[in-house]
Amino acid sequence: MKTLTRWNPLREMEELENRLSRYMGWTPFSRNTEPTMGRWMPEVDFIERKDEYVILADLPGMTKKDVSVMFEAGELVIKGKRQAEGESELGDYLIAERSQGNFLRSFRVPSAADESQIQAECKDGVLTVHVPKKEEAKPREIEIKES
Numbered sequence: 001m002k003t004l005t006r007w008n009p010l011r012e013m014e015e016l017e018n019r020l021s022r023y024m025g026w027t028p029f030s031r032n033t034e035p036t037m038g039r040w041m042p043e044v045d046f047i048e049r050k051d052e053y054v055i056l057a058d059l060p061g062m063t064k065k066d067v068s069v070m071f072e073a074g075e076l077v078i079k080g081k082r083q084a085e086g087e088s089e090l091g092d093y094l095i096a097e098r099s100q101g102n103f104l105r106s107f108r109v110p111s112a113a114d115e116s117q118i119q120a121e122c123k124d125g126v127l128t129v130h131v132p133k134k135e136e137a138k139p140r141e142i143e144i145k146e147s
Contacts, residue, residue: 040082040099042127046107050139053113055129057105064122069129071115076129079104 045056057078059067067080082100109115109131117132 040101041103041105044105051133053109053131053133055107055131057127057129058125059122059127060125062122062125067122067127069118069120069127071109071118074109074111075106076109076118076131077104077106078127078129
């Protein structure tokens with residue numbers, strides 16, 4: 001069975017935009033409706049709290065063995081691979097919209113982060129990374145003295 005691929009003259013520009021988005025840490029915006037097999041990037045929230053930074057990454061169908069979290073030179077790197085189900089198990093695809101393949105997200109962590117205390121957990125397809133702030137970086141109240 002032969003597959004026809006619709007020609008899209010703007011595809012090269014879109015691929016460049018996606019590469020730049022990945023490099024800059026932005027979530028790419030895809031204008032086409034064709035499946036992006038092997039080109040996906042999990043959606044991420046980066047939150048600042050009083051005592052820590054929290055990164056939440058949506059990793060549907062993935063477990064902790066599919067993902068790694070590293071901290072190096074001020075950057076937190078999340079990478080992994082989402083495997084495709086084998087066609088022989090499920091049958092022939094009529095529509096394939098769920099992307100799979102390798103991904104890599106990296107974030108410059110503020111200098112207030114205590115990298116020695118970073119913790120990560122994966123539950124229900126959501127990776128949560130806790131990056132505590134150093135004690136000296138946490139806000140503190142200054143006592144006002146009367147003179």
